[in-house]
Amino acid sequence: MNEIVVKKRLAFDVFDFWVHSPSISKEAKPGQFVIIRLHEKGERIPLTVADTKPEEGLFRMVVKVVGKTTHELSLRKEGDTILDVVGPLGNPSEIRNYGRVLLVGGGVGIATLYPIAKALKNSGNEVVAVLGARTKDYLIMVDEFKEISEVFLVTDDGSAGMKGVVTDAMDRLFREGSFDVCWAIGPTIMMKFCTLKAMEYGVPIWVSLNPIMVDGTGMCGACRVTVSGQMKFACVDGPEFRGEEVDWDELLKRLAQYREQERISYERFLKTAGETK
Amino acid sequence: MSKKTPMREQSPDVRKRNFNEVALGYTLEEAVAEAQRCLQCPTHPCVSGCPVGIDIPGFIRELREGRLEESYRILKSYNNLPAVCGRVCPQEVQCEFRCVVGKMKDSEPVAIGRLERFVADWAAENLEEKVEESAGQRKEKVAIVGSGPAGLTAAADLAKIGYNVDVFEALHKPGGVLVYGIPEFRLPKRIVEREVNYIEKLGVRIFLNTVVGKTIKVKDLLEEYDAIFIGTGAGTPKFMGIPGTNLNGVYSANEFLTRVNLMKAYLFPDYDTPVRVGKRVAVIGAGNTAMDAARSALRLGAEKVYIVYRRTENEMPARREEYHHALEEGIEFLWLTLPVRYLGDANGNVEAMECVRMELKGVDRSGRPKPVPVEGSNFVLEIDMVIEAIGQGPNRVLLSEFPGLELNERGYIKTDRDTGATSVRGVFAGGDIVTGAATVIEAMGAGKRAAQFIHSYLSGEWDPWQK
Ligand SMILES: Cc1cc2nc3c(=O)[nH]c(=O)nc-3n(C[C@H](O)[C@H](O)[C@H](O)COP(=O)(O)OP(=O)(O)OC[C@H]3O[C@@H](n4cnc5c(N)ncnc54)[C@H](O)[C@@H]3O)c2cc1C
Ligand SMILES: Cc1cc2nc3c(=O)[nH]c(=O)nc-3n(C[C@H](O)[C@H](O)[C@H](O)COP(=O)(O)OP(=O)(O)OC[C@H]3O[C@@H](n4cnc5c(N)ncnc54)[C@H](O)[C@@H]3O)c2cc1C
Ligand code: SF4
Ligand code: SF4
Ligand code: FES
Numbered sequence: 031m032n033e034i035v036v037k038k039r040l041a042f043d044v045f046d047f048w049v050h051s052p053s054i055s056k057e058a059k060p061g062q063f064v065i066i067r068l069h070e071k072g073e074r075i076p077l078t079v080a081d082t083k084p085e086e087g088l089f090r091m092v093v094k095v096v097g098k099t100t101h102e103l104s105l106r107k108e109g110d111t112i113l114d115v116v117g118p119l120g121n122p123s124e125i126r127n128y129g130r131v132l133l134v135g136g137g138v139g140i141a142t143l144y145p146i147a148k149a150l151k152n153s154g155n156e157v158v159a160v161l162g163a164r165t166k167d168y169l170i171m172v173d174e175f176k177e178i179s180e181v182f183l184v185t186d187d188g189s190a191g192m193k194g195v196v197t198d199a200m201d202r203l204f205r206e207g208s209f210d211v212c213w214a215i216g217p218t219i220m221m222k223f224c225t226l227k228a229m230e231y232g233v234p235i236w237v238s239l240n241p242i243m244v245d246g247t248g249m250c251g252a253c254r255v256t257v258s259g260q261m262k263f264a265c266v267d268g269p270e271f272r273g274e275e276v277d278w279d280e281l282l283k284r285l286a287q288y289r290e291q292e293r294i295s296y297e298r299f300l301k302t303a304g305e306t307k
Numbered sequence: 308m309s310k311k312t313p314m315r316e317q318s319p320d321v322r323k324r325n326f327n328e329v330a331l332g333y334t335l336e337e338a339v340a341e342a343q344r345c346l347q348c349p350t351h352p353c354v355s356g357c358p359v360g361i362d363i364p365g366f367i368r369e370l371r372e373g374r375l376e377e378s379y380r381i382l383k384s385y386n387n388l389p390a391v392c393g394r395v396c397p398q399e400v401q402c403e404f405r406c407v408v409g410k411m412k413d414s415e416p417v418a419i420g421r422l423e424r425f426v427a428d429w430a431a432e433n434l435e436e437k438v439e440e441s442a443g444q445r446k447e448k449v450a451i452v453g454s455g456p457a458g459l460t461a462a463a464d465l466a467k468i469g470y471n472v473d474v475f476e477a478l479h480k481p482g483g484v485l486v487y488g489i490p491e492f493r494l495p496k497r498i499v500e501r502e503v504n505y506i507e508k509l510g511v512r513i514f515l516n517t518v519v520g521k522t523i524k525v526k527d528l529l530e531e532y533d534a535i536f537i538g539t540g541a542g543t544p545k546f547m548g549i550p551g552t553n554l555n556g557v558y559s560a561n562e563f564l565t566r567v568n569l570m571k572a573y574l575f576p577d578y579d580t581p582v583r584v585g586k587r588v589a590v591i592g593a594g595n596t597a598m599d600a601a602r603s604a605l606r607l608g609a610e611k612v613y614i615v616y617r618r619t620e621n622e623m624p625a626r627r628e629e630y631h632h633a634l635e636e637g638i639e640f641l642w643l644t645l646p647v648r649y650l651g652d653a654n655g656n657v658e659a660m661e662c663v664r665m666e667l668k669g670v671d672r673s674g675r676p677k678p679v680p681v682e683g684s685n686f687v688l689e690i691d692m693v694i695e696a697i698g699q700g701p702n703r704v705l706l707s708e709f710p711g712l713e714l715n716e717r718g719y720i721k722t723d724r725d726t727g728a729t730s731v732r733g734v735f736a737g738g739d740i741v742t743g744a745a746t747v748i749e750a751m752g753a754g755k756r757a758a759q760f761i762h763s764y765l766s767g768e769w770d771p772w773q774k
Contacts, residue, residue, distance in 0.1 A: 053517075053522050053523065054522070057521065057522060057523075057524070067479055071571070071574075071577065071578045071579060072579050073570065073579035073580045074479075074570070074580070098579060099579060113479075114479040114515070114516050115516060116477065116479070116516035116517070116518060116522065117518075117521065117522065118521055118522070119518065119521060244562060244565055244566065244570070244580075245477070245478065245565060247477050247478075247518055247542075247702070247704050248542075248543055248702065248703050248704055249487075249542040249543065249544070249561055249565070249702065250544065250559060250561045250562035250565050251544045251546065251558075251559040251561065251562055252562045254546075254552075254553060255553075256553060261546060261548065261552070261553070266703060266704060266707075280553050280655070283555060283654060283655030284553065284555060284655065286555075286654070286655075287555035287556070287583070287655075287656075288581045288583075291575065291576070291581035292581065294576055295575070295576045295579060295581070298576055
C-alpha cells in the first residue's frame with residue numbers, strides 16, 4: 031500500500047508520482063484530493079489526485095516543492111512508501127456539458143486542472159486551456175494537455191508562448207470567442223485575478239481553493255473560507271467553489287498564518303537534507 | 308475515614324509547563340486503604356450510576372483482598388477500557404454520585420474511578436494479557452465505522468462472540484476523541500494504544516485512513532457486511548459566527564486540540580505540525596473541551612489564559628475536578644462574559660476581543676438560567692489567540708453519503724434507544740453521533756448494547772425491520 035511506483039521530475043521544483051492505492055484509484059473523481067503524512071512526525075498535507083489508473087491500482091500526484099514536507103516527499107524514491115494516504119476527499123468537480131470551456135492553470139495548478147480537463151472533454155465540451163508559469167522551465171504537462179485541448183502558453187518572460195500573465199491570455203480569448211464557463215486553478219492570487227477577469231466578461235468561473243488543512247474530513251475547521259458571506263469548510267464543502275463568491279483577501283491572509291514556523295521547520299530540515307532530486 | 312484517599316499529582320507550578328499526566332495514581336497501599344472505605348452495600352446503588360453497570364462492590368472487594376487479577380477480570384468483563392474510564396469518566400455525577408458513603412454527613416464517596424484506574428494500570432504492568440483470538444468463529448461479518456469508544460467497544464464485544472469485525476477509521480490513529488481531543492496530560496496516549504492492541508488481539512482488523520462514504524462507498528459496505536455499526540462521533544466544530552471569526556489565531560477547540568494531541572504540535576519543530584503559541588489566550592466556553600484547550604495553551608507557553616463563559620460557575624458543564632485543576636494552574640475565569648467580535652491587525656491576526664457583560668434572567672428552553680447582555684457594558688480584552696469551545700455538531704462526511712439513513716431534527720442519527728437500530732436494515736449506531744456530544748462511558752454503553760442486538764439480529768432471533 032502507498033508505494034511510489036513511478037517518480038519523475040516535471041520541472042525544476044515539480045515532481046510527478048504514481049502511488050499504489052487501489053481504493054483511491056477506484057473511487058477518485060476529478061477535483062478530489064488526498065491527504066498524506068510521510069512519517070510519524072510528519073504533517074498532514076493535501077494534494078490533488080491528478081490522474082488515476084484503476085486497473086493498476088495507481089493514482090497520480092504532482093507536487094511542487096514549497097517547504098519541508100513537499101521537499102521531503104521529493105526525496106522519496108520509486109519503491110518507497112508513504113506512511114499515510116487518505117482519500118479521495120472533497121467533492122468532485124461539476125462536470126457536465128457546458129459547451130465551450132476555458133481552463134486556466136498556473137504553476138502546479140496545471141496538474142489539478144488536468145483530470146478536470148479530461149472529464150470535461152469526455153463530456154462533450156470544447157476545451158481551451160491557458161497554461162502559465164514563470165518561465166518555460168516551470169511549465170508542466172503541456173503535451174498531455176495538447177492531446178485533449180487547444181493550448182495557449184503564457185510565461186512571465188515570454189520564454190514560451192505569450193509574454194505576460196494568464197489574465198492577459200484570458201482577455202484575448204474572451205474577446206476572440208465566447209465561453210460558457212471557465213475554471214482557474216493555481217496560486218490563490220492568480221485565481222483571484224482570474225475571477226475578476228471572468229467577472230469582467232460575465233463568464234461563470236470555478237476555482238479550487240487550497241486553504242491549510244488538517245484532517246480533511248470536516249472535523250477541525252482549519253480550512254474554513256468565506257463563500258457568499260457564509261462559512262464553508264473547503265475539505266467537505268469544496269474544494270471547488272464559484273470564484274465570484276469567494277472572499278479572496280481573507281483566504282490569502284489565512285494561508286500566511288504559519289509562515290514563521292514553516293520557515294523554521296524548513297531551514298532546520300535543509301541543514302540535514304540534500305537538494306531535491 | 309470520611310474523605311477520599313488523596314491521589315498524588317504533579318504540583319501546579321511544574322505541570323503547567325509540561326504535557327505529562329497530572330494525576331499520578333495510587334500505590335497499592337493507598338488503593339487498598341481506599342477500597343476499605345467501601346461498605347459493600349447489598350443494594351450497591353453505585354452500580355446503577357454506571358452506564359455499563361460495572362459490578363463495583365465486586366471489583367473493590369477483590370482489590371481489598373489483594374486479588375488484583377480477579378478484580379481486573381471483573382472490570383474487564385463490563386468495560387473494555389477501564390484505564391480510560393477510571394481517568395476521564397465524570398464519576399462525580401455517575402457511580403460516585405450514588406455511593407452511600409458520599410451521602411453521609413461530611414463524607415466523600417468511595418473513589419471508584421481512582422480504584423478502577425489503579426486496577427487497570429496494575430494489570431497493564433503485571434498481567435500478560437491472555438486473549439484468545441475469538442473472531443472468525445462465526446461466518447458473519449460486521450463493519451464498524453469510526454474507532455472512538457463506541458466503535459471500539461462494539462468491535463471488541465462482537466469479536467468476543469466470534470464475529471469477523473472490521474473497523475474503519477478516517478484518521479491515521481484509532482481512538483477518536485481519546486487520541487485527537489483529550490490531551491496527554493489527562494489521558495496518556497499509550498493507554499489508548501494499549502486498549503487498541505487488546506482489541507486487535509481479539510482478531511479485530513482496523514483499517515486506518517479510510518473514510519467511509521469516500522474511500523469506501525456505503526453501498527459496498529452494505530453489500531459486503533451482514534451488519535454495520537456507525538460510531539462516527541460529533542466532531543464538527545461549531546463557531547459563534549461573530550465578526551472576525553476567520554482571523555488568524557482564532558481556532559476551533561477541535562483544530563487546536565488535534566494539532567496539539569494527534570499531530571503533537573507541542574513538540575514542534577521536532578514534529579512538523581505547527582500551532583500558534585499565544586501569549587494571551589481566550590478560550591470561549593466552559594465545558595471539558597474548554598478546560599482541555601485552556602490548559603493545553605498554558606502548557607505551550609502562554610502567559611495568560613482566560614476562560615470566557617456567558618453563564619456562571621454554577622452552570623459550567625466541565626467536570627469539577629478539571630475546573631479545580633485549571634484554577635490551580637492559574638487560568639482566569641471571566642464569568643458572565645460574551646465575546647461579540649474579534650479585532651485584527653493589518654495582517655489578519657487577532658489582537659483583541661470585544662466582550663459584553665451578561666446577567667442571568669429567567670430560564671431558557673433547556674431550563675438553565677438565561678444569560679442576557681447588560682446594555683453598555685462592552686469592553687475590550689487584549690489577546691493574541693482565541694479558542695472557541697462552544698460545542699460540536701454531527702460528523703457530516705458519512706451522513707451526506709448514506710441514502711435512507713434517517714436523522715433527527717438536530718442532524719444526528721435516529722435510532723431505537725434500547726437497541727441502536729437505525730432506519731436502515733442491519734445498520735446500528737451509537738455514541739455521540741446519536742446523542743450529540745456526551746461522554747466516553749455513554750458511548751461505550753451504546754456500543755455494548757448495539758453489539759448485543761447485532762448479535763440477536765445476526766442469530767435470526769430478532770429483526771425490527773421485518774414488516
Ligand atoms: C485541496 C488542496 C489540494 C492541493 N493540491 C496540491 C497539489 O496537487 N500539488 C501541490 O504541489 N500542492 C497542492 N496543494 C498545496 C500543498 O498542500 C502545500 O503546498 C503543502 O501543504 C505545503 O507543505 P510544506 O510542508 O512543503 O510547506 P510549508 O512550508 O509547510 O508551507 C508552504 C505553504 O503551503 C501552504 N500549506 C502549508 N501547510 C498546509 C496544509 N497542511 N494544508 C494546505 N496548505 C498548506 C501554506 O500556504 C504555506 O505557506 C494543495 C492544497 C490543497 C488545500
Ligand atoms: C476535548 C474533549 C474532552 C472530553 N473530555 C471528556 C471526559 O473527560 N470524559 C468523558 O467521559 N468524555 C469526554 N469527552 C467526550 C467524549 O470524548 C465523547 O463523548 C466520546 O469520545 C464519543 O465517542 P464516539 O465513539 O461516539 O465518537 P468519537 O470519539 O468522536 O470517535 C468517532 C470516530 O469516528 C471517525 N469517523 C468519523 N466519520 C468517519 C467516516 N466517515 N469513516 C470512518 N471514520 C469516521 C472519527 O475520525 C473518530 O475517530 C470529551 C470530548 C472532547 C472533544
Ligand atoms: S466506568 Fe465510569 S461510571 Fe462506571 S464505574 Fe467506572 S468510573 Fe464509574
Ligand atoms: S455504594 Fe459506595 S459503599 Fe456502597 S458498594 Fe457502592 S461503592 Fe461501595
Ligand atoms: S481540514 Fe479540518 S475541517 Fe477541513
